[in-house]
Structure formats: C-alpha cells, structure tokens
Amino acid sequence: MKKLLSIFAVVAFAFSAHAGTLDDVKNRGFLKCGVTTGLAGFAAPDDSGEWAGLDADMCRAVAVAVFGDRSKVEFITTTGKSRFPTLASGEVDMLARNTTWTISRDVNLGFEFVGVNFYDGQGFMVPSALGVSSATELDGATVCIQTGTTTELNLADFFRLNGISYEALPIETNDEGKENLFAGRCDVYTTDASGLSSTRAAASNPDKWKVLPEIISKEPLGPLVRHGDHQWGDVVRWSLNAMIIAEELGVTSENVDAQMSSNVPEVLRLLGVEGNYGEMLELSNDWAYQIIKQIGNYSESYEANVGPDTPLEIARGLNALWTQGGILYAPPFR
C-alpha cells in the first residue's frame, strides 16, 4: 500500500510539476492572457476585431518581452467569477483584468499581484433624470452590482456605514449591468469609476447618465500571476515597470531609436544597450526596447485607451507619475 501511494505521489507530481510558466509560454509559442468579457478602454475588441485597451496592452507588453512580437498573445475572456479559477488552473498564464489587489486574493487565493496598472475607486452612476446629486441620497434604491467583486463588498459596507438601505440586483457582466440600468430595472450601477466612464461612453446618449462624486473605495487594479513562480512574476512585473520607467525617462515609441544613443545611463540600461538585465530575466536583452517600440510607454497606452481624448475621458489623476502629482511609481532600473 505504501508503495502504491508513493507511485501515486510520483504520478501526481508528474502531472502537476511543470517547468516554469516562462518556459511553458516559450514552448507554446504564444501567451495566454485572461481579460474581461469586454470593457472599453481596458480590454475590448476594437472596430477591426483586435483586442485593445490598457489591460490588452499589458498582455501585449508581456508577449513582446517574451517573443518580441505583439501578436503572440491569445486573449481569453473571463467573468468576474471565472477569472480566478481560470488562472489557478493554468488555463491562462496571467490575468490583466481590472482586478483589485487585496490581501485575501494575494495571500489566500494563491496569487501574486505584480503591480498596479490603474489606480481606481468605486463610484456610482445614475440617470441624470433621477435628480440625485450624492450617493448618500440613495436610500431604498435598487443597485446593479457585479457579483464576486470587491465592489460588492464595498457597497454593503458603504450603505451599512451610512445607515441607509438598498436592494442589490446581482449581475454577471458589465453588459448585463448596462442593460439593466438602461431598462430601469435598477436605479444605480456601481463599479470602478473607470468602468462607469466606459459604460457611460458606450451609451447612446451619455448626457442622460451621471457619475456621482463619491468614490467609496480604493481599487488598485493590476496584473496577477500564480503564486510561487517568481521568475514568471518578475517578467510580468518588469514588463509593466518598463513602461512606467520609459514614461519617466521620456522614452516613447516615436523616439526610442534615437534614445539608443542617449547619454542618460538609465535609458541605456532600459533599452539593453548597457548591462544584461534581459539575461537576468531569461529574455532577450532588447525586451524593454521592443515593448516601448511596439506598445509605447505607459503614458502612450493611457492616452490612447482611457485618456481625456478618448470617449472615456479619464484624467490622469492618481495615475499620473509621482513626479506629476500622481502615485505611479516604479522601482529604479538598475
């Protein structure tokens, strides 16, 4: 019996013990990246059917870091509920899915958040005709809420704290929330403020909808990977950091070739002209150069997807660099 058990342990080990995720990705030839089912500005198919958005860029940046090719990524859609099992089971290599970094997800669920690519907070959206100017006036309202999210918990806390009541209408996807709000099944839709802007931008008449001023939570959204594979975690973490550092150093997709002969040491390290940081990550030495060349720096990605010139019209706010009044900050590249 003991022998039998040990055979099982070995077989079980053989099934579960794979090489690191980085090697898996390299062998497979493309990255599997978990994204939302469609949230304009973060990850949604554009007019030509290509996935676009801040989170989609995050996936592409990692694909570029590994393969030097922004197209080597398969986008896998996940709902608020399916995202964690999908990642835990190895169905995707990473999630870039507006996911809030919390202690229980980081520790108890066995994941590792590698950084923050968007600082958000939970807000409320109502029809302008409702005549509500503050979330504290929402006593008795029906609230559409995505299940399995941190916003669901914040909502309960907020109403409890303010001693007002509400009826929750649980929904699964952003589209369902939109449909129910527009049909008047619920009075209020609550999710991250960026998600509200995205939903409002997609409405046929955005002026009919109003985002209330209250932001009731902090929602640091970031990419995450499975806990325990530090090498892969590092690759994703530094793909994000490279984009932020590039903005800090003023390196853009336009001027990156000219910057190869820069006289700023950190630029040369970032672009792989000096040092062997690529090798340390088991990537090619020009990985960061390729990210900036093919995707752009953080600012370029932000402005193209969610910035003031896009339908979402989200100002940089907290997401500006630390030197410009925001809290976006990456450790030094050395």
Added chain:
Amino acid sequence: MRSNLGFFSDEKFRSIFFQTLVVGLFALGLLFVISTTSYNLEKRNIATGWSFLQNPAGFDISFSPFLEFKSTDTHLKVYFVGVLNTLLVSVTGCIAATILGFILGIIRLSSNWLLSRLVYVYVEFSRNVPLLLQIILWYSILIQLPRVKQSLQVLDVFYISNRGLYSPRPIFESGFSYVSIAIVLALISSFLINRWAKKRQDKTGQQFPVFSSTIGLIFIVPLILFFILGSPLSFEHPELKGFNFKGGLVIRPEFIAMFLALSIYTAAFISEIVRAGIMSVSKGQREASAAIGLKQTWIMRLIIIPQALRVIVPPLTSQYLNLTKNSSLGIAVGYADLVHGFGGISLNQTGQAIECMAIVMATYLSISLTISFFMNIYNRSIQFKEK
C-alpha cells in the same frame, strides 16, 4: 495451465473477479483524484477547510423571502438562503408544471382538432428550445415592463413594473390564530368525512354530498368565525416612496422568469407523459365503462386516470428531478438560488471552490434523493394491487 484455465472458466469466480477489478480500479481512480487535488492545492498555497463558513459574507442578497439576511451574516446563512430559494422555485415550478402538464396532456388527446394542434405546437416549441434561452427570453420580456415610477396599477392594490409585482401583505392580528385552528380542524374533519362516506357507499350504496359539505366546513365555518372575531386581518399596502415601493409583498421578475420558464418547459414533457399514460389504458376499458353508463368525467376520474398513473408516475419523478436541477440556471438572470449565491458569490469571495462545490453538489443530491424517495412511496401506493 490447464487447471488455471478451468478455474477462470468458472462463472462464479469470473463474476467476482471482474467485479472486484472494477471496484478496485474505481477506488484507485478516486484515490488518484483526491491525492492529486490535495497535492496541487498545497503546492499553490490555496487554503482549504471549512472555517470560511463562519466568516461574515460581506455582501447582500436582495431576494430572501424566508430569512432576513444582512451583509454581516455568515456564508453558512448564504447557503441556507440559497437552499430555500432553490426549493421555492422548484416546488412552485413542479406544482405548476404538473397542473399545466396534465391539462395539456388531456387536451392533446381531445377530438377538437384546433385545440390538440395548438398543444402540439406548444409542446414541440417548448421542449425543443434550450431552457436557458427560454429563461432569458422571459426575463428580457419582464424587464421591458414599465419602470417603477410608471407602474401599471391593477384593481387599485397591485402594481406591476419591471421591479416585480407588488401586492398588499396580509397582517394577521391576535384573533386570527383561532381562524387558522378552525381551518386545520375543518381540513381534518373533511378528510374523515370523506373516508366515512366512502365506506358507507361501499356498504350501502348510499351517497353522501361530500363535496358541498367539505366546502362548507373549510370555507364557511372559518369565515363566520372570522367575522365574529371582528375581522382580525389587515393589509399593508405597497407605497411608492423614493426609489422603490415600500411595504407589501413583492414577487421579483427574476423569480417570475425562472418560474415561468421552468414550469412551461417541464409541462411540455409532462403533457407527453400524461398523454402516453392515458393512451396506455386499453380502449376496452373506456368502452366498458361507457357501456355501464358512467358519465364522461367519471370515466376519466375513476377508470382511466388511476390506471394511467401507474405509467405516468415513474417518468414524472424524473421530470421533477430535472426541474429541480434545472433551477440552477437561475444564475443566468441573477435569481439568488443555491448555485448563484453560495456556489457563486461565496465561492468567489472566499476562493474555496472545492468546498463550496462539494456542498452544493451534496445538497442537490440530497434534494433529488428526497424527491425520489417520496415519489417512490407514492408510486407504490398507486400500483395495481392484486388481491
């Protein structure tokens, strides 16, 4: 070698050998799944155990007609709310599907061409369109109803909007308990009267007006008592206050959509089962009963249905099981059933996927086995008893 072959050709030995082999392989497979799972859970640092059941849920459930639920309640209570909601839609669905199915099954056999064709179209449509689509269809229709501020008002007391159907809630005052006791007593005595009348008819052939006397007992007596006690019942009317109606009883569109879709879908199957059951009773039975001068309705009630039930009940049981299991599709429209609340939200908020799913599966299994158990008892009671 020869003796060995002989041993193997022994039928008894062979049967034991293969059965042991199958059980052994099954046990090994199970052991493999369990050991792999626990190994991987440990490897990925995923916490396991049941302690999460005692943690506060942190979220709200809007539809909990039987239990008061607050966000500070535990995940265990989420589970109970889910079970009750699942049972609510399953039980009401089974009752409605049975009534509708019986009526449609009988109409299907009617000699009226139009009626029987209409039922035929209904049956073919509802059992050949996926249930999930039907649920979503009903829900989409229901949320297109007027908004809450423009609710349709029916008979001055009911309000219909896309937030649901609001009706007055009865409030029982102190004296009402006497009325309830009277109703219960009336029910028991009508049951006894029924038995006595049947016995007497068997013995003497004399009939007793059972129907009118039980109606009198169940309705008139409590009603008189009700007025003597000074009408100890009042109604709380729903009122539009702020965003929603306050007070009154409300039936949510999520529930209505589930109820309609489940009962209409299952009724289509039940009507076919009923039709098969009735057709299984030989034509001679009907002709013989007509020959001895029984009324058409009596033929159905006394001769055809009791014999048809023997054929109907076993497949009917499996339709009840299907309906109960199909109620787990409530997740599609946000109906707060077991799968949606405990197997969905709790699972997601705690991350205890295996534990939650195991509990949910065990619960469905218990509900199904309970239904089977009672239906089997009923089935035995209606089987042909040879004397």
